[in-house]
Amino acid sequence: MKKSMFLISFLLVFVIEIAALAYFVALDGDYWQDTVLVNEAVWSVQNDWYNMENHQNHTNLDYIVLDLEGTVLFGTKRGLSESINMAVGHRDTILDLVVDNSVVGKIIIFNDTAQIFESQKQTIVMILFAAMLVQCCFCIAYHFYLNRTIVRPFHKLKGFAERIAGGNLDIPLEMDRQNLFGAFTESFDIMRSELKKAREAEAAANASKKELVAKISHDIKTPVASIKAASEVGAALTANEKIRDNYGQIIRKADQINELITNLFTATLEELRQLPVSPDDMSSKELPSLLENADYLHRAEIPVIPDCIFYADRLRLQQVFDNIFANSYKYANTSISIEATFVNDYLSISIEDYGGGVNREELPLLKEKFKRGINAKNVEGAGLGLYISDYFMEKMNGKLILTNEGSGLRATVLLSLSGRI
Amino acid sequence: MKKILLKTENLSKSFSNGGAMQHVLRNVDLELYQGDFTVIMGASGAGKSTLLYALSGMDTPTLGKITFGDQVISDLNQDGLAVFRREHCGFVFQQIYLIDTMSVMDNILAAGLLVNKDKNALVKRAEELFEAVDISKEMQKKFPTQISGGEAQRVGIVRALINGPEILFADEPTGALNSKTGIDVLDTLTRFNDQGQSVVMVTHDMRSARRGNRILYLKDGVILGECNLGKYVHGDSSRHEKLSAFLLEMGW
Numbered sequence: 001m002k003k004s005m006f007l008i009s010f011l012l013v014f015v016i017e018i019a020a021l022a023y024f025v026a027l028d029g030d031y032w033q034d035t036v037l038v039n040e041a042v043w044s045v046q047n048d049w050y051n052m053e054n055h056q057n058h059t060n061l062d063y064i065v066l067d068l069e070g071t072v073l074f075g076t077k078r079g080l081s082e083s084i085n086m087a088v089g090h091r092d093t094i095l096d097l098v099v100d101n102s103v104v105g106k107i108i109i110f111n112d113t114a115q116i117f118e119s120q121k122q123t124i125v126m127i128l129f130a131a132m133l134v135q136c137c138f139c140i141a142y143h144f145y146l147n148r149t150i151v152r153p154f155h156k157l158k159g160f161a162e163r164i165a166g167g168n169l170d171i172p173l174e175m176d177r178q179n180l181f182g183a184f185t186e187s188f189d190i191m192r193s194e195l196k197k198a199r200e201a202e203a204a205a206n207a208s209k210k211e212l213v214a215k216i217s218h219d220i221k222t223p224v225a226s227i228k229a230a231s232e233v234g235a236a237l238t239a240n241e242k243i244r245d246n247y248g249q250i251i252r253k254a255d256q257i258n259e260l261i262t263n264l265f266t267a268t269l270e271e272l273r274q275l276p277v278s279p280d281d282m283s284s285k286e287l288p289s290l291l292e293n294a295d296y297l298h299r300a301e302i303p304v305i306p307d308c309i310f311y312a313d314r315l316r317l318q319q320v321f322d323n324i325f326a327n328s329y330k331y332a333n334t335s336i337s338i339e340a341t342f343v344n345d346y347l348s349i350s351i352e353d354y355g356g357g358v359n360r361e362e363l364p365l366l367k368e369k370f371k372r373g374i375n376a377k378n379v380e381g382a383g384l385g386l387y388i389s390d391y392f393m394e395k396m397n398g399k400l401i402l403t404n405e406g407s408g409l410r411a412t413v414l415l416s417l418s419g420r421i
Numbered sequence: 422m423k424k425i426l427l428k429t430e431n432l433s434k435s436f437s438n439g440g441a442m443q444h445v446l447r448n449v450d451l452e453l454y455q456g457d458f459t460v461i462m463g464a465s466g467a468g469k470s471t472l473l474y475a476l477s478g479m480d481t482p483t484l485g486k487i488t489f490g491d492q493v494i495s496d497l498n499q500d501g502l503a504v505f506r507r508e509h510c511g512f513v514f515q516q517i518y519l520i521d522t523m524s525v526m527d528n529i530l531a532a533g534l535l536v537n538k539d540k541n542a543l544v545k546r547a548e549e550l551f552e553a554v555d556i557s558k559e560m561q562k563k564f565p566t567q568i569s570g571g572e573a574q575r576v577g578i579v580r581a582l583i584n585g586p587e588i589l590f591a592d593e594p595t596g597a598l599n600s601k602t603g604i605d606v607l608d609t610l611t612r613f614n615d616q617g618q619s620v621v622m623v624t625h626d627m628r629s630a631r632r633g634n635r636i637l638y639l640k641d642g643v644i645l646g647e648c649n650l651g652k653y654v655h656g657d658s659s660r661h662e663k664l665s666a667f668l669l670e671m672g673w
Contacts, residue, residue, distance in 0.1 A: 281444045283435060283484060307484035308431040309447045417431075418447040419643030 010138050017131045024124045027117075033093060037061055038109055042095055045074070045107055049099045062110035065097070073105065080110050153185060159293050160188065166315040168322050169196035171296055217261040224261075228254040275388070277395035279313045281418045284347065286314065291338065291349075294321035297329060300336035300351070310347050310415040316392040317415075320400065321351075323385040324411045328353040332408055345420035346398065350412040357404035366402050423454035426588060426619055427476055432485035432495075434471050434642075445471045446482070447642040453588070453621060458614040460633030461623045462668070468642040469623045470592055476621065477510050477590045478502040489587075507535055511581030511589040515596035517573045519565035525576050526561040533583040543583070550579040554609050571602025578609055582618070589613070591622040595629055607632050611655065631664055638671040645671055 037059045045065055048055040052065065052073045064082055065074040072082050081087040084106065087094050093109040153175075160173045173189040175182055228251055235247035284305045291302050328336055332355020339350045358366065367390045386402070393400040397416040402409065432449040435442050445468045453459055453476070463469045474480040475487065478494050481502070487495040494505055506512075519528050526547065533543040551561055554575040565573060574594060581589055591610065595603035611632050614620050624630055634651040637644050648667035653660035 281442075281447060283433070283442065283444075285484070306431070307433070307486070309433045309435075309444050309484065418444065419641070420448060 006138075006142075010135070010142075013131050013134050013138065017128060017135070020124050020127045020131070024121075027120065033061070033109065033111070038093060038095070041109065042097065042107055046097055046099055049097065049104060062112070064108045064110075065105060066108065067105040068103070076110075081108055084108075157185060157188065159289075160192075162315065163293070163318065163322070164192060164195070166319055168319055169193075169199060170326055171322060174296065213264060217264060220261055221258060224254050224257050228258075275316075275391075277313050277316050277392055279311050279316075279396045281309050282312050282314060282317075284308045284310065287340075287349070290314070290318050290321055293318060294325045295336070296325075299325075299329075299334075300338050303338050303340050305340045305349075306342060306347070308342070308347055309418045311418050312396045312398070312415055313392070316396065320389040320392050320413060323389045324351050324413070327385060327411075328355070328409070331355060334408065342417075343414065345417050346414040347417060348412055348414050350410055352405055352410040353408040355408045357407075357409045360404065363402065363404060367400070423456065425452050426455050426489070427451075427453040428488045429476070430486045430488075432472075432475060432482050432487060434468070434475055434480070435483045445642050446475065449485070449642070449644060451476075451637075451644060453619070454635075455587075455619050456614075456617055457635050458611070458620045458633040459622070459635045459637065460630045461621070461637050461639055462625060462630050462673075463639035464625065464673075467639040469625070469639055471642075472639065473590055473592055473621065473623045477512065477588070478505045508584070509587045511584070511586035513574070513577050513581050513589065513591040513594045515593040517565075517570075517577040519573060519576060519580075521565050524562050524564055525556070525568065528565065528576065529580050529583050532580045536584045546585075547579065547583060550582055553612070554579055569602070570598050571605050574598060574602070574606045575609055578606070578613075582613065587619060589618055589620045591620065593624055593626075594622065595624075595626065600628075603629075627664065627668070631661060636664065636667065638668070638673075640671070 038061065041057070041059045041061050041063055044058055045052075045055065045063075055065075055074050057063075057076050062076045062080055064072060064076075064080050064087075066082075066084075067073055070083060075082070081090050081092050084094065087108040090111055092111045095107050095109070096103045097105045097107055156174060160171075163171060169192055173185055173192065175185040175189065231247045231250040231254070235244050235251070238244055238247070284307055287305045288302045291300070295302075325336070328334075328351070332353035334354040336351060336353050339348075339352075341348050367386045386400070390400045393413065399412075399414040401412040401414065403412070404410075429449055429451045432446055432451070433444060434446040435444045437443070449472065461469050461472060471480070475482045478497070479502075482495050485495065486493060489505070489509065492505070494502065497505060519525070520531065523531060526544075529547045529550075530540070530543055533547065534540070537543055551557075556572065556575060556579070560568060560572065565576075568576070577594075578589075589610075594610070595606055598606060607629055610620055610622070614632075614634075620633075622629065622633065630636055631650070632655070634649065636648040636650060638646050638648075646667070648664065650660055650663060653663055
């Protein structure tokens, strides 16, 4: 509704402009004087010729009456052509005055077409000017409208796609269903949630497989331990050298099996290490947008980031920030403060919430894989986020430090300055 | 403790190269001291000239801060930078850029009158400087096309010093000269430095670099190391050996 109103008024202004222009083009510069009025003026002057002092102008024309010597006998107003020469120059109408069959003087009827034309021109220029002004305002308004409805959602979509590509499926796409692109972006978000479900199902399948492996390896370890114990007893009891050698062999092989099983269990976890990190020089000017992207609930105020160039992988750094903010949302759910300073050869970004922090005993374990705090029982998660973030920061020559501050948990991301380390 | 003339903090310069950002200078923290003959060395493309242009206010850095005394020159606009350069910096380039239609003396006065309106004092200073660089009275009346390259570069040094700049910036001053005239020019620079003139010179010529008392080695937009030659006598072989060892260590 609003949109059609807008379009109609835009078109209306355009039509007014075209009409004004067309009128101006069609305007005839040749104005004829009204012959009847001219005749009337001539007649009235001729009638009053002997009594010009009392002559009255009954027409709306302006004129001058001259006698044969050129003396002005009557004038409707000042500033008219007062001689034949001036009148010719001004293209005024000059007529003879005939009284008693002889010419007694001249009447000069003022030609006002130029004035009329000028005033019409001014009016049209004013109309056109006003219309263009209105149109200009419309254009500016439309520009902002387009920017808000199309350009900005596209930018958001770009960051969203990058995050999906980086494997972060937790952060929803902000959208406005009223918007032209609302439905369009919604389908993207549906794609994200479907992808997330599939990913979770896969993770669950993987986890159950891992559980199976863990269970079996535990199951295998028990009889192997019994075999080893029995062999040790046997070796201690026998006096025969050869048999003791055989027992020793059994013990060594049992140890070997134990080790292999442990490897099998940890190998599944080591798959996490396959994530590629390719850091490069980045400008500090890029940081605010990364932080804004991560803080999708707008809980923090982005501080001024001091100028520098640091070494990082944009995508992985975004994941680290995403993770820190997501954790704060999940466990603290308070406002967040961010600080950016230089610490030795690092740019330090500390992100702090007011959720009371974590238990002191748990603090050193937060970055371990599959470790979760006791308050995490009712919150979904795998206990991998900070482990992976720490791994990313390490690959970028940086650090992730978690500390308990007075009011909450502080995550400090140290980014190494290029050329310093 | 020497007085700090120029100071940079996280000075960085980036160029956009077909969408990819190229960081030519990266977090350069540098202090230049009064009275030093600082030489910036490095391979082609290391960022030497970019650093010189940023330090001298000919270009603005992308990130970071440059301070001259208590003036932050990285915050100045183009007009402010022009005034800064005119009043505090002297420049000697590989190309000398003298005005061909003016005599040698007039070339100097034209540069001087931008800052100092007292012509008599200017002529006096110009004559002193000409004497110091061994340019005779007759030569001062000649036109730039009538003098040799080495002489022209010495005139260039006079022009750079006419306004008594705090720092003299030189970008490969001997690059276009043969070795004999190059040595004359370097001798001139060394002499002025001995009298207290601060000099910052960019070069990739080892013989030129030897003239400095502080050598900075730039690689990939970062100052990789620096070497102090202050205590070695000019022309002494130990000075040369010290510099060679430093450059070898830097991977020259």
